[in-house]
Amino acid sequence: MKRSRRTEAPAPNPIAVSAERILDLPRWLRILLVMGFSVALTFLLMPLIDNIYLTTFFDPSTVWLPATLAAGAGVVMYFVGWRLLIGYAGTQLVESPAVIGYTMLGTLIVLLVIILFVIGTVIGVDQ
Secondary structure: OOOOOOOOOOOHEEEEEEHHHOOOOOHHHHOOOOOHHHHHHHHHHHHHHHHHHHHHHHHHHHHHHHHHHHHHHHHHHHHHHHHHOOOOOOOOOOOOHHHHHHHHHHHHHHHHHHHHHHHHHOOOOOO
């Protein structure tokens, strides 16, 4: 008796499926997502950069430096997100692991900002 070989369809790649779900969101929602991630990164870095700046090398002539560094990091996050999640006119978006990595990193950043906001609200800052 011969055994029949059943050919089953290969299991879909979970990374590709997740990336496809993210890229299938409406364009305006992906733009808001990227914008939220970049603003959250700026909010997350501001206190850290300000603390390092004020404690190590404060100079009245360079008071613009901390804000520029934090905003620059947010702009970089925005452009990377635009490239991965939104795309330019005429480009085909690719379901890559970078899409998942960017989304997970952005989600982690937003969660950290929310946690730090709640801790700051409940505990406060002693000055």
